[in-house]
Amino acid sequence: MKLSQLKILDAIVSSQSLKQAAEKCHKTQPALTMAMQKLEQDIGFTLIDRSGYRLKLTPAGERFYKQAKRVLSGCDELDKISSTLALGYEPSICIAYEQLAGDQRISQLFGNVIQQFPRTQFKIVGGSRFQAVEKLAKGEVDIGIGPWFDIFHASGDFQSVLLKPIDVILVASPKILANGRTTLTSDELDDIPCLTLKPTELPFDDEKLSFAKGSQVVMVEELATLRSLLLQGVGWGLAAKHVCKTELENGDLVQIRLSDDEDQFQSELRAFRSNRNFYGPVASAIWQGLQELY
Incomplete structure (x- = not known):
């Protein structure tokens, strides 16, 4: 079993299309098909149901994929840790900042941290109706800021800081x-x-x-x-x-x-992040600043 095979499986599942998965992996469709057939041969059971118009996981494939996602997430986190340790700071950071959370003090904090770390690339994405939590649960952002309800804990292992009611x-x-x-x-x-x-x-x-x-x-x-x-x-x-x-x-x-x-x-306006992630000096500076804002 190879990590590259798990990445191909993830691309197929997320796109439900061999063509789109091939584009995402920068490989040909036959190459992806062969990689999945080899993986299924190695593990001894079928992962993908190919009988319908859309590719989907078999019941056994769903259990396998759930664990594979954890492996891939761990590898991504390891890459992030390695980059941070090598450079001394994160090369990039992404923040989900919902429109509802608009506040001059938060924007000023972002400005200060951006000036403090000029070599880090910052991506601040918007959204509404719990999209900050959704993006954090999917691992698409490092920190989320938006409305918060206690039920959000069901979506991931989060820690949060109250900003205001x-x-x-x-x-x-x-x-x-x-x-x-x-x-x-x-x-x-x-x-x-x-x-x-x-x-x-x-x-x-x-x-x-x-x-x-x-x-x-x-x-x-x-x-x-x-x-x-x-x-x-x-x-x-x-x-x-x-x-x-x-x-x-x-x-x-x-x-x-x-x-x-x-x-x-x-409700509450909160900043939130995952307890499972590694945070370098840039994310830590933002988090510390948010804790001190209100």
């Missing part, structure tokens, strides 16, 4: 509320479309994780699109109070209160 409320444009009424019943709210962000691939996150019960649901991918549709009066939605503070103050949005049900709750 988040008040989540129901908001809408006053133009879609009859007679300007901001206090409604749950049934009245159900008559108005609900705007919500597209669920992530986290196991607990789906269309059922929504405050909407009987409302028509309009699903969008970006927070900016959600904000625009709210202002246009397309429907109501859940929003962090600090994010829509200006719109609430000038009357472009209003807070909806329910006379017969809960209409607001509290």
